[in-house]
Amino acid sequence: MKTPYWVSPREANLLITGKCNLRCRHCSVTSYGGLDTDLPLSVWKDILDELQRSKLLKLTVTGGEPLVRPDFVEFLGEIHRRPFRFSINTNGTLVTPRVIEAVKKYSSRFNEFMVSLDGPDEETVDSQRGSGVFQELVRGVKMLRSAGIPFGFYCTTTSLNVDRVVETAEFAVSLGARWIKFNNFLLAGPGLNRDMIPEQAKVNRAAEELYVLSSKYPGRIQGTLLDMHTRVLKYKRGELHTEKDRAYSCGGGTGKIAIFPDGRVTPCDHLPDLTLGNITQQSLEDILTGGEMRKFSEFMNQKRSDFAECRECRYLELCTGGCPVEPLNMKQVIGLDRHSCLKLALEET
Amino acid sequence: MEKLEYAKGVVFRREPAGGILFNIDTGDLQVTEGVAFGICDMIDSGKNRAEILSELKKHYPEEQGLEQDLDDFIKELKEKGALV
Numbered sequence: 001m002k003t004p005y006w007v008s009p010r011e012a013n014l015l016i017t018g019k020c021n022l023r024c025r026h027c028s029v030t031s032y033g034g035l036d037t038d039l040p041l042s043v044w045k046d047i048l049d050e051l052q053r054s055k056l057l058k059l060t061v062t063g064g065e066p067l068v069r070p071d072f073v074e075f076l077g078e079i080h081r082r083p084f085r086f087s088i089n090t091n092g093t094l095v096t097p098r099v100i101e102a103v104k105k106y107s108s109r110f111n112e113f114m115v116s117l118d119g120p121d122e123e124t125v126d127s128q129r130g131s132g133v134f135q136e137l138v139r140g141v142k143m144l145r146s147a148g149i150p151f152g153f154y155c156t157t158t159s160l161n162v163d164r165v166v167e168t169a170e171f172a173v174s175l176g177a178r179w180i181k182f183n184n185f186l187l188a189g190p191g192l193n194r195d196m197i198p199e200q201a202k203v204n205r206a207a208e209e210l211y212v213l214s215s216k217y218p219g220r221i222q223g224t225l226l227d228m229h230t231r232v233l234k235y236k237r238g239e240l241h242t243e244k245d246r247a248y249s250c251g252g253g254t255g256k257i258a259i260f261p262d263g264r265v266t267p268c269d270h271l272p273d274l275t276l277g278n279i280t281q282q283s284l285e286d287i288l289t290g291g292e293m294r295k296f297s298e299f300m301n302q303k304r305s306d307f308a309e310c311r312e313c314r315y316l317e318l319c320t321g322g323c324p325v326e327p328l329n330m331k332q333v334i335g336l337d338r339h340s341c342l343k344l345a346l347e348e349t
Numbered sequence: 350m351e352k353l354e355y356a357k358g359v360v361f362r363r364e365p366a367g368g369i370l371f372n373i374d375t376g377d378l379q380v381t382e383g384v385a386f387g388i389c390d391m392i393d394s395g396k397n398r399a400e401i402l403s404e405l406k407k408h409y410p411e412e413q414g415l416e417q418d419l420d421d422f423i424k425e426l427k428e429k430g431a432l433v
Contacts, residue, residue, distance in 0.1 A: 005363055007363055007364060007365050055360060055361075055363075057371050083358060083360050083373045085376060108374050109373055109374060
């Protein structure tokens with residue numbers, strides 16, 4: 001009974017709009033600009049049908065800022081009408097009683113709100129996202145909490161907040177978040193400022209502090225910073241094993257895809273330029289078995305040892321490979337992913 | 350001919366190895382492999398009990414008790430709420 005078959009990704013990020021009410025300094029989506037074509041709901045219904053046919057299970061509604069769409073509530077209704085679980089990724093500033101009412105109505109298939117939080121106070125958050133944002137997002141989050149709607153936070157760790165991760169985590173917990181994920185700032189757009197890249201030594205220190213804090217809040221402190229620190233500790237205990245010699249390791253295009261506001265499919269929402277096809281014109285299977293996806297797979301399957309900087313590294317065999325976003329955005333044939341580099345995590349103190 | 354149908358909100362999908370039954374309403378996930386995967390896949394493609402049994406007999410001509418095994422598996426899926 002074994003026959004070859006195509007396996008669709010399980011998840012998709014739906015960028016239902018390119019528009020946003022904020023202008024965050026670290027946003028890769030707005031950094032690209034030009035995402036002004038929002039497909040109407042009638043076309044998104046066809047896309048949802050195609051995702052259902054392809055048996056995707058989980059959708060994350062995102063943008064831009066998804067709540068700026070006037071038909072956002074109707075959009076949720078269309079998702080709920082089909083067999084998907086879903087989450088909403090938002091900056092939290094546009095939560096209204098109507099949104100709360102809709103999410104409660106569709107709660108049987110709703111996972112959670114994923115809200116951006118970059119710091120524990122007005123000064124830190126507003127420096128990254130703009131004046132007045134902190135107050136508005138706290139207002140929105142308190143509405144979610146009052147309504148009993150689950151939510152967690154994403155914190156993009158930049159030079160502006162890397163020294164304040166513990167306070168940020170404590171603040172998130174005090175607001176009632178199920179979790180907070182501290183992720184690395186990706187230089188994932190042409191307009192992004194290199195000054196926002198935090199010093200590696202500070203990142204390592206922040207990861208260590210979060211690791212200590214995580215024992216106080218089991219399971220609630222998460223993200224790529226903590227994942228890397230866990231690998232560092234395993235290395236020190238001699239628990240890391242030899243890994244396959246592969247430059248990159250992620251589920252982009254295989255486990256998860258992104259669908260942009262104009263219907264373009266990419267492996268990840270941090271790769272707006274890497275178009276695999278357009279779901280308004282092709283089936284998902286045709287897109288993900290097509291030539292562009294093959295090229296992306298070939299890029300992903302390069303060897304770490306083909307990269308000069310990694311070839312002589314003492315940690316080469318233990319390295320898992322990392323995220324391809326920064327090398328791809330810098331148009332490199334192959335390159336180091338700073339965030340998954342064991343050498344940087346171990347030796348930059 | 351017993352028609353077999355997944356419960357509302359239950360999705361069967363193929364995975365790189367085998368498949369999964371996923372309950373959209375509860376988030377519960379059940380992994381299926383080997384013959385169980387084959388049966389789930391045939392249910393998903395609309396085959397009824399008799400058609401599935403016929404396929405199983407074709408693939409496993411030497412196997413005894415296939416009919417009982419199939420009925421036990423269908424019963425198990427119903428008890429778990431995966432089949433109506």
